[in-house]
Amino acid sequence: MGPETIGPETSNHEDVLVERRGRLGHIVLNRPKAINALTHGMVKTIAATLERWEHDDSVSTVLITGAGERGLCAGGDIVAIYTDAKAGGNDSARFWADEYALNAHIARYSKPYVAVMDGVVLGGGVGVSAHGSVRVVTERSRVGMPETGIGFVPDVGGTFLLSRAPGELGTHLGLTAGPVTGADAIAIGLADHFVPSEALAGLAIALETRDVAEAIAAVATAAPVSALLEQRHWIDDCYASDDATEIVERLSASPVEAARAAASAILAKSPTAVSVTLESLRRARALGTLEEVLDQEFRVSVRFARGTELVEGVRAQVIDKDRTPHWSPPALADVSRSAIEAYFAGLDGSDPPLRELGLSSMTAEQDRRTP
Structure with a gap:
């Protein structure tokens, strides 16, 4: 689901598009070639935007999606973390401090925070979505914490979520570090609603004027059986x-x-x-x-x-x-x-x-x- 550029507030931060349309504040992760992998700058932009919208009475709902067709977010920028780790890891520590603070803010956000977990949602992608209050998956969702495969551990609050499955x-x-389907994500508590991917554009439009519960109910369907x-x-x-x-x-x-x-x-x-x-x-x-x-x-x-x-x-x-x-x-x-x-x-x-x-x-x- 791509970003639209209409409405009273539209801001282009290159890797993050920030838009306000009607009652909706829309954050679009915008690195589609990297499946929207998070950089430190992106984390700071998202954090600042959420802070601003939380105190803006004209914004009733926040929506986060990923640009392109491949997924919401494939995690953190692994190459940057690798390069920094070889140099001692100081930049990564600062990145994680800001990223984890963002994850906590999302979890306690005072307004509905709708995360569209379409396509690939891994690592840091889980951090900016699965702590939200309204978490949407589709038939294309592949959600996971793949860290042990690269010699790392689940973070971004992933161990909090997984330990409560x-x-x-x-x-x-x-x-095992393997991904699960959208139906599995709902079954283990990482998501809430199953929405066919073809209905996502309509959901975003509906959120501009309608309450979250009403907009979700209009497009959500029963999730398939969870094989997991x-x-x-x-x-x-x-x-x-x-x-x-x-x-x-x-x-x-x-x-x-x-x-x-x-x-x-x-x-x-x-x-x-x-x-x-x-x-x-x-x-x-x-x-x-x-x-x-x-x-x-x-x-x-x-x-x-x-x-x-x-x-x-x-x-x-x-x-x-x-x-x-x-x-x-x-x-x-x-x-x-x-x-x-x-x-x-x-x-x-x-x-x-x-x-x-x-x-x-x-x-x-x-x-x-x-x-």
Whole structure:
């Protein structure tokens, strides 16, 4: 769904188009060749726009979509993060601090925030959509947190969302890094409404003059059956452990072919990233607010930016594209408990946690969902 350029407010920030038409404020991520991957500048533009519209009585609803036909957002700018990680990770830390603050703001936004999760919605794309109050998916949606495949961990509040999915479905998605359909996204709590992609343009027009509930009801249809939810019996059983090695052993021994395929998928990922992701999910489940989880994710992300796994994973998958990452250590059994726990320790004065940036003092409203 492309942007329109009519109405009393239209602003072009190159990578983000900001428009106001009628009662609607419309944010369009505008890097279609990169599937609208987020840069630091884009995050700042979105944050400033939301702040302005939250205090503008003429704006009743905010809509976020992606330019082009491929998807809302493929995540953060991985090449930029890779380049910065090789130089020490300082720029990435600043980017994540602003990005995670944006994710928290979206979650507690005082006006309906409608996210159209059409096409590819990965990583940072989940961060700017799945924390919203009205989350729309389509038959083309492919939603996921692919971080373990590049030697990283789910962030942008992803561990908050996945840890609260039914049973162990979120653990399965976090460790295997695979995307799910729109129907699956609704079943696990990442989305709310299923709207055929052909109806999206009409929905955007309706939101200019109509209340969100009315506009959504006019185009939403029943979601297809979730194939992922139907697999919960073996997923809950195999992922019940807090030890990644034991999880893989259970998956490998399962009579279910999909379980054995999941084991193979996990074994191809960074053992460190898999182990820390599992620990992140377990800790996130015990934390009370999104802000607390984002604070935890920030500490973990900064440490991955200063380690070897993220650089090696992006090199293998994106830079050299040889698809043969050399993980260190190379096996799950070689990742020690002390190594895992080190990722969660407090940062020193040069890298203040998000609470020192003001994030954890914000009030989250995680149960707010209009309609």
